[in-house]
Amino acid sequence: MITTHQLANGLSVIIEEMSHVESASYDLFIPGGLVCDPSDRVGAGLILSDLISRGAGSLSSRQLSDAFDDLGIRHGEGVGSDRYAFSGSLVSDSLGRALELVALMVRDPHLSEEEIPNIQSVLLQDIDSLNDNPARRSMVELSKRYYPAPYNRPSLGDRDGIKGTTRSTVHQLWRKLFSPRKAILSIAGKVRASEVLKMVESLFGDWQGEDVSIPTFGAMPRNDYFHIESDSSQMQIVFASPSVRFNQKGYYDGKLAVSILGASMFGRLFVEVREKRGLCYSVYARHGSTADYGTVTAYVGTTPERAQESLDVLLKELNGLKGTVTQDELERARTNLKAALIMGEESPGARAGSNAQDWWLLKRVRPLSEINAEIDKVTVASVDEFLAAYAFSPCSVLTLGRHPLSVPSGLTGEVR
Amino acid sequence: MTIKVHKEVLSNGLTILAESNPANVSAGIGFFVRTGARDETPRESGVSHFLEHMMFKGTPTRSALDINLELGNLGAQANAFTSEENTVYYATVIPEKFKAMQELLSDMLRPALDPEEFAMEKKVILEEIALYRDRPHFYLFENAFKDYFGTHPAGNSVLGSDESVSAVTRDEMKAYFDQRYSPSNIVLAASGNFSSEEFLSDARALCGGWTDFKVDRDVSRHTSKTVYKEFRRKNLSHSHAVLLARGPSAQDEERYALSILANILGDSSGSKMYWELVDKGLADSASFDSDERDGTGCVMVYVSTSPSKLDDIVKIARRIVANPLDFSDADLERAKAKIVSRIVLDGESPMGRLMSLGLEWNYRNTSTPLSETIAKVRSISRSDIERALEKFPMNDWSEYRLLPE
Numbered sequence: 131m132i133t134t135h136q137l138a139n140g141l142s143v144i145i146e147e148m149s150h151v152e153s154a155s156y157d158l159f160i161p162g163g164l165v166c167d168p169s170d171r172v173g174a175g176l177i178l179s180d181l182i183s184r185g186a187g188s189l190s191s192r193q194l195s196d197a198f199d200d201l202g203i204r205h206g207e208g209v210g211s212d213r214y215a216f217s218g219s220l221v222s223d224s225l226g227r228a229l230e231l232v233a234l235m236v237r238d239p240h241l242s243e244e245e246i247p248n249i250q251s252v253l254l255q256d257i258d259s260l261n262d263n264p265a266r267r268s269m270v271e272l273s274k275r276y277y278p279a280p281y282n283r284p285s286l287g288d289r290d291g292i293k294g295t296t297r298s299t300v301h302q303l304w305r306k307l308f309s310p311r312k313a314i315l316s317i318a319g320k321v322r323a324s325e326v327l328k329m330v331e332s333l334f335g336d337w338q339g340e341d342v343s344i345p346t347f348g349a350m351p352r353n354d355y356f357h358i359e360s361d362s363s364q365m366q367i368v369f370a371s372p373s374v375r376f377n378q379k380g381y382y383d384g385k386l387a388v389s390i391l392g393a394s395m396f397g398r399l400f401v402e403v404r405e406k407r408g409l410c411y412s413v414y415a416r417h418g419s420t421a422d423y424g425t426v427t428a429y430v431g432t433t434p435e436r437a438q439e440s441l442d443v444l445l446k447e448l449n450g451l452k453g454t455v456t457q458d459e460l461e462r463a464r465t466n467l468k469a470a471l472i473m474g475e476e477s478p479g480a481r482a483g484s485n486a487q488d489w490w491l492l493k494r495v496r497p498l499s500e501i502n503a504e505i506d507k508v509t510v511a512s513v514d515e516f517l518a519a520y521a522f523s524p525c526s527v528l529t530l531g532r533h534p535l536s537v538p539s540g541l542t543g544e545v546r
Numbered sequence: 547m548t549i550k551v552h553k554e555v556l557s558n559g560l561t562i563l564a565e566s567n568p569a570n571v572s573a574g575i576g577f578f579v580r581t582g583a584r585d586e587t588p589r590e591s592g593v594s595h596f597l598e599h600m601m602f603k604g605t606p607t608r609s610a611l612d613i614n615l616e617l618g619n620l621g622a623q624a625n626a627f628t629s630e631e632n633t634v635y636y637a638t639v640i641p642e643k644f645k646a647m648q649e650l651l652s653d654m655l656r657p658a659l660d661p662e663e664f665a666m667e668k669k670v671i672l673e674e675i676a677l678y679r680d681r682p683h684f685y686l687f688e689n690a691f692k693d694y695f696g697t698h699p700a701g702n703s704v705l706g707s708d709e710s711v712s713a714v715t716r717d718e719m720k721a722y723f724d725q726r727y728s729p730s731n732i733v734l735a736a737s738g739n740f741s742s743e744e745f746l747s748d749a750r751a752l753c754g755g756w757t758d759f760k761v762d763r764d765v766s767r768h769t770s771k772t773v774y775k776e777f778r779r780k781n782l783s784h785s786h787a788v789l790l791a792r793g794p795s796a797q798d799e800e801r802y803a804l805s806i807l808a809n810i811l812g813d814s815s816g817s818k819m820y821w822e823l824v825d826k827g828l829a830d831s832a833s834f835d836s837d838e839r840d841g842t843g844c845v846m847v848y849v850s851t852s853p854s855k856l857d858d859i860v861k862i863a864r865r866i867v868a869n870p871l872d873f874s875d876a877d878l879e880r881a882k883a884k885i886v887s888r889i890v891l892d893g894e895s896p897m898g899r900l901m902s903l904g905l906e907w908n909y910r911n912t913s914t915p916l917s918e919t920i921a922k923v924r925s926i927s928r929s930d931i932e933r934a935l936e937k938f939p940m941n942d943w944s945e946y947r948l949l950p951e
Contacts (some may be wrong), residue, residue: 151894199884202885202887202888220891221887250827255850255852258784259850262681265677363676363679364673364680395618396615396618401614408670410670411671431673433672433673462615462619469620469622472572473572473623476572476894476895
C-alpha cells in the first residue's frame with residue numbers, strides 16, 4: 131500500500147508498505163544538480179555531493195561512514211543533471227538510524243575545506259579515465275554537443291570547474307539548493323507508514339529553505355556530424371534524435387517503437403547488425419525522456435574497417451521502421467515492457483526509486499494498472515503516427531575512432 | 547524467513563535445485579555448467595565463451611531468430627556468462643512464463659552449432675575481443691593472471707585471442723561440447739515464484755534423455771611465485787597495478803575469515819585502503835579481494851591512479867596487507883555487518899538467490915540456507931582470521947603494473 135504526505139515545509143513523503151521482504155530502502159531527491167552549478171564552476175555539484183558525506187553534525191567523516199557501515203547500510207550520495215540524490219538499502223530495523231544520518235548530511239554537513247583537494251584529485255582522475263572507456267566517452271561527447279546548455283554538462287564535470295571550486299562555492303550551492311520545498315523522500319519495504327511518517331516529521335519537519343529554481347530547458351543546438359580522432363581498436367558510433375517527452379501523448383508509442391528497433395536481443399538492430407552481419411558485439415537503441423525532452427539514442431561499436439557498413443545498416447533500420455512495424459513485433463515489445471515493469475519493481479530499492487521518480491515527474495504515483503492500460507492502447511497505427519512525427523531526424527551522429535565516416539548529406543551537416 | 551531447497555539428481559547425473567518462494571513476483575532459472583577457460587587446451591582458448599554464444603544460435607528445432615523472438619515473446623530477461631570456471635545460462639520471467647522458459651532454455655543447451663551461424667558468430671566474438679582491448683585495466687588483469695598462474699590453467703583467458711578464436715573450427719567446438727556438457731557436470735537451478743513439483747517433473751522430461759559421460763577437471767593448487775612485471779601501452783591516462791598472492795580456494799574453510807579480512811582491508815568504502823588511498827585523493831580505485839577458485843585461489847590488491855603516483859600508492863597498499871591484523875574489534879564487527887546486510891539484500895531477489903544456489907553447488911556440492919551463511923559470517927573471530935593467515939600468510943606477492951609507453 132502506498133501513502134503520500136506533504137510536510138508543512140514542502141517535503142513530499144511517499145511510503146510503500148511491502149509485506150514479503152525484510153529490507154527497506156529510501157530515496158531522497160533534492161532539486162538542483164549540475165545544471166545549477168555556476169557556469170565557470172561546472173563540477174562543483176560533484177564536490178558538494180561527495181563532501182556532504184564527509185562529516186555532519188557531531189560526527190566526523192570517519193564516524194559518519196562507520197555509522198552507516200555498523201548497520202550494514204548500502205548507501206549512495208550523488209548528483210545528476212537536475213537533482214541531488216541520496217539512496218540506501220538496509221535491513222528494515224535500521225531505517226530510523228539511516229534517516230537520522232541522511233538528515234544530518236543534508237541539513238548539517240561540515241563541508242570541510244581540507245577535504246576538497248582530495249575530492250578534486252579523484253574527480254580529475256575520473257575525467258582522465260574516460261579515455262579508457264571509449265564507449266562511455268563517446269556518449270559523454272555526444273551529450274555535450276547534442277543538448278542545450280546547461281543540460282549538456284558532462285556528468286563528470288569539467289576540469290577547470292573542478293579545479294576552481296572552493297569551499298565558498300560549495301557552501302553557497304548547499305545553502306541555495308538544499309531545501310525541503312520541492313524535495314521528495316520515498317521509502318519502501320518492511321515498514322509501517324505511520325511510524326515512518328513520525329520519524330520523518332521529527333527529523334525533517336523543522337528543515338527550512340527557499341524555493342529553488344532550475345534553469346529551463348532551452349532550444350536544441352543545430353544537429354550535426356562530429357568526429358573525434360582516436361586510435362582505439364574499435365570505432366564508436368553514437369546517434370541521437372529528438373523524441374516524445376515523458377507523459378506527453380504518444381509517450382508509450384515512442385517507447386515501444388524504439389524497443390522494436392533496439393531492444394537487446396529481438397530488436398531489429400541486434401538482428402540486422404549483429405546476428406545477420408556479425409558487425410559488432412554491442413548495438414542498441416534506447417528511449418529516454420524527462421518532463422522537458424525525449425531522446426532516442428543508438429549505439430554501435432565496431433572495428434574501423436566495418437564501421438561504415440555498421441553506420442549504414444543502423445541508419446537504414448532507423449529510417450525503415452515507419453510503415454513496416456508488424457503486429458507480432460508490437461506484441462513482443464509490449465510483453466517485454468510489461469514484464470520488465472513487473473520484474474523491475476520487485477525489490478524495495480526499485481519501488482522506492484520508481485515512486486520517487488513518478489512523484490518527481492507527475493506529483494503522483496501511478497498504479498501499475500494505469501501504466502499497463504496506457505501500454506495496451508498502443509497500436510501499429512499509433513506507432514506509425516509517432517514515427518511520422520519524429521522520424522529519427524534531424525539527428526546528430528558522433529564517431530570516435532581512426533577516421534570519419536560518410537554520413538548522408540541532409541541528415542545532419544558537415545564534419546567539424 | 548527460512549526457505550527450503552529441494553534437490554534431485556536425475557539418473558543421468560543432472561543436479562536440480564529448486565528454491566520456491568511464492569512471495570516473489572518473478573522466477574529465475576539457470577543452467578550452471580562446470581566448464582570454462584581453465585578447461586581449455588591452448589588450441590581451444592576462448593572456445594567455452596564462443597560456445598556460450600552459439601547456444602543462442604539455434605537447436606535442432608529452433609533457428610537463432612526463433613530463439614531471439616521467443617525470448618522476446620516471453621518477456622524474459624535472459625543472458626549468459628562465461629568465466630574461467632563456469633558457464634551460466636539464465637533468465638528471469640514472470641511466473642506465467644516460467645514453464646515455457648524452462649522448455650526453451652533446456653532446448654538451447656543442446657545446440658545445433660550450424661556452420662553458417664558459427665562463421666557469423668566468430669566475427670561477433672572478434673569484435674568483443676576488440677572491445678576489451680580498448681579497456682586497459684582488463685588487459686592488465688588478463689595478462690597478470692596468465693603470468694601469475696603460469697602453466698596452471700586457472701590463468702587461461704576467457705575471451706581467447708584473435709588467433710585462437712580465428713583458428714578454432716566448428717568440429718573442435720563440437721568436440722569440446724561433447725567432452726564438457728555432460729548432465730553430471732551441470733546444475734539446473736530455479737528460485738522465486740514457481741511450482742517446485744512442476745519444475746522437477748518438467749526437468750525430468752526435458753533433460754532426462756541427455757547422455758551422461760565422465761568429465762574431469764584439474765583442481766590442483768597453483769604454485770606460488772613472486773615476480774615483478776611491467777606492461778606498457780600507448781596513450782594511457784591511468785596507471786594500474788595488480789598484486790597477487792596465494793589465497794584460499796572455494797573449498798577452503800578459511801575463505802570466510804579471509805573474505806571478512808578483505809572487507810576490512812579493501813572494501814570499496816570504509817576500509818583501510820579506502821581511508822588511506824581513495825579518501826585522501828591518492829588513488830581513484832583501491833581494493834583488496836579474495837579470489838577463490840576451484841581447488842586453488844589467490845588474494846588480490848588492485849590500485850589505479852595517475853602514473854606519477856603509482857609508486858607511492860603501491861607502497862601504501864603493500865604496507866596495509868603486510869600488517870593484516872592491524873584492525874580493531876569495531877572494524878571486525880563493521881565488516882561482518884556489511885557482509886551480512888549484502889547477503890540479506892541480495893537474497894531477496896530471485897536472481898541473487900539463483901546465482902548463489904547454482905555456483906555454490908558447482909564448487910561445493912551443497913546448498914546452504916541464507917540463515918546458516920549469515921550465522922557462519924557472524925561467528926568469525928579475530929583468532930579465526932589469525933589462523934587463516936597462518937595458512938595463507940600473504941607474504942608471497944607478485945606484482946604487475948600497466949604503465950604508459
